Amino acid sequence: MLEFSGKVAIVTGAGSGLGEAIATILYQGGASVVLADIDQQRCIDVAGRLDPEGAHTLPLQTDVSDHRAVEAMVAATMARFDGLHLAVNNAGITGPRETPTAEYDIETWQRVIATDLGGVFFCMKYQIPALLASGGGAIVNMSSAAGIVAVAGEAPYVAAKHGIIGLSKSVALEYAGRNIRVNAVGPGFIDTPEIRKLPQEEHDALAALHPMGRLGQAEEVGQLVAYLLSEQASFITGSFHSIDGGYTAR
Template sequence: MDKFNHRVALITGASTGVGFGIAKKLHLLGASVVITGRNETALQQAVQEIDPAGNRVWAIRMDVANAQDFKTTVEKIEQKYGALHYLVNNAGITGPHGVNIEDYPLEAWHEVIETDITGAFHGMKYSIPAILRSGGGAIVNLSACNGVAGIAGIAPYTAAKHAVLGLTRSAALENAQKGIRINAIGPGYVETPNIAMLPQETQKWMASTHPMGRMATREEIANVVAFLLSDDSSFITGAFIPVDGGYTTQ
């Protein structure tokens, strides 16, 4: 359980949901974990759940869409730990659902694009130099099953998750011989506290969209992220791994 001992990982959007599950897993495997988000209260609650002593978990409030926020966060991490080895670009929003392009609010479009695409760009722009200074490491970007498939009614989110794959592949090529591996995963629907608050019929429908007939657990997503960050995947870069119960095979 010490695969990531003496390693430092930054996970964005990790106060709850999938990001929280990833942070919990990496902490369990020995990493010092930095979690970020926009809600200070939720961040502190997450710290208490993952590591009440706060020895290897640090919360930093920031907005991934803000370049200066991300730059300052990476600088703080280097000052505190002297290194950064891993980045998980998890933060993202879906925007309105069931809205056709011609009716989609411009403000919502810009918010989704700035958070989901620009946020991932900021993450790599400011983290890659720090990871290089630390002797190398790995990055995992969270796309989604609709990073390779169209879903009506959430065009901006679908476009953003497609774009995350483009960023991943370009960055992987740029760093293939520098000691940083960069991959993406594509979760389907995941059982999270927010999903659990939805009506049972909605949850059943979500589960039914996967050929396996259920949603993923947060642990299942976190296990794949941990694998891609670890040396067990030392010859994998530029890959997209669906973690979607067969959704994208349909």
């Protein structure tokens, strides 16, 4: 178990899937955790399971595509816990699959880019001053295996996930001398509630894309993220870490 006692963390997209797994690991390691999601009830449910008395969790409804909502999220964190040391910018959406770029709806393109890439920028814009005021810390931004390879028919998602890697590297350089580390993580297909909704044949086809022959588990991604946030990773910044069962190694 990694140690996060005395630390304050923000996890976006914390209402389910990867975000819930990451928030759980950080809380179990001793951190106070702000659980942010566009679906506040999901965050309330996760917080209630982890921390029934609510002493060390704060569920917040946050649309990361709205910079004012993100600013309010960070302000609420500082007001409640008087510090911020760790941030996981995980919230994201996907658009329609198998849609050629020339046929892509402009509003959908803008929504995916605004959430997946703009949301990470907004989060870091407001998190970094809070981290500096708290003495520094670490950020992990959630990219994807699609951040380093192409997926036909999903242009905005792929563009956003590629962009997250470049953005993370740039910010890592800017703040490397100020005790803030920034890294990105790229999961393959993970066994989340959304994936489980797919028909069995689609589920199996996604698993078969990975040379290891299975989907990843949210807890596996969570453990990597937690390591990158921990003091054990104190010399790691500006890097991208695949966790994809060999998907991008081909």
